[in-house]
Amino acid sequence: MFAELPLTALRSFESAARHLSFKAAAEELHVTPTAISHQIKQLEHWLGQALFERLPRGVALTTEGRRLFRDLHGAMLDIAQSLDALRPRRSSGGLTVTTTASFAALWLIPRLGGFYQQHPDIAVRIDTGAQVIDLNQDASVDLAIRYGGAVPAGLHRHGGMQEHFGVYGAPAHIEIEAAKSSPTLITVAWGDSRLYECSWETWCERAGLDWMKPGVVMRAYDEEHYALHAASAGQGLVLASSVVTAGAVARGLLAPYRPQITVPGERYHVLCVPGRERHPPVKAFLRWLDGEMG
Incomplete structure (x- = not known):
């Protein structure tokens, strides 16, 4: 059933699409940029679709590329979680949340003690940088709590607060x-x-x-x-x-x-890449947020 799936090419594509860089994908996968380019060309030929636009400085995903990345990233995350669940002596790990400095200081951080009482083995990293992080491109960030505005296409919205x-x-x-x-x-x-x-x-x-x-x-x-x-x-x-x-x-x-x-006023939205909400630390944090946000 899965014998013909180009798994190496798919892994190369996922990394290149997440970073929007063949060079960064090569560094992550410990291969050369030429190897990444070759794998992606093979995948495009296999699909009969262009997945990247080659620009003078870098690359950009096509419509088909964005669709494949969204589905593939979620599927690979599920596989990674399943494998991690089978590892002996595993830890619950942690998660990274990006939000505004004011929301972190005045609402989120003062309440975090309650989360740690329930989940002392899950570490929460708070990112309050001024630049809005693209969750589809930065896999190091699990959740975003954002203020107002429309929910970006392709993201999963979980609850929120008015x-x-x-x-x-x-x-x-x-x-x-x-x-x-x-x-x-x-x-x-x-x-x-x-x-x-x-x-x-x-x-x-x-x-x-x-x-x-x-x-x-x-x-x-x-x-x-x-x-x-x-x-x-x-x-x-x-x-x-x-x-x-x-x-x-x-x-x-x-x-x-x-x-x-x-x-x-506006609404606070809790957002993540589809599939990330099933990751055990993220799932636990979302459940806790639901209680705090009412």
């Missing part, structure tokens, strides 16, 4: 600050800072308050956790996500002001 925005302040100062005719408002200088300002305007309109009048004192920070620290220190009121403030509210560092008034 946020809303509200106003928060230090419990001892929130009513005093809110009683001022012009309280100090804390904002975050996002890439699209106008989005944050509009959210403040929307919240004030819903609350029937004229805080956004000329001369309002706005203190801006470039990271959400800085803004939350400023608010918890009594420096003003912050408009912030229900997700990233949850920990500070639970610890009594922040309290919501008029919590019935909110502004809709």
Whole structure:
């Protein structure tokens, strides 16, 4: 049934497609780039389809190549997991999660202790680099927790969490600050800072308050956790996500002001390459995330 499958060529293709580089695939498989090129040409001839576009600098997958890579990567991952399950004295290993620095610092990392209590033999590596990682190309990353936007084609989405925005302040100062005719408002200088300002305007309109009048004192920070620290220190009121403030509210560092008034936010998506969700450490982490995200 499988006698005619070109297994060596398929392994070469998977590596080259994941790296988008024949040279990187050759280094990974300990062969020459010429050998990788030869194997892929044989596979293309066998299929009667071009799998790569040869560009002046590098290669790119064709539509057929992307389809084959998606299916092949998942199948090879399943095989690797099955073989690993048969090895004696195996460890549960670990997984790598990529997400934003704010989400990691304010939501994920403070909760990780609960995961380690359930799975002390699974190590979780958190990647908070500014560059968005292509899960289809970087096999070292197991899961991505991303904020907003459309889910990229070809990725598996597992659950997630919806946020809303509200106003928060230090419990001892929130009513005093809110009683001022012009309280100090804390904002975050996002890439699209106008989005944050509009959210403040929307919240004030819903609350029937004229805080956004000329001369309002706005203190801006470039990271959400800085803004939350400023608010918890009594420096003003912050408009912030229900997700990233949850920990500070639970610890009594922040309290919501008029919590019935909110502004809709975005959704956090949990994403992985299809098939990766069945990997035992990833499966355990996803099950734990489901409980934490509710």
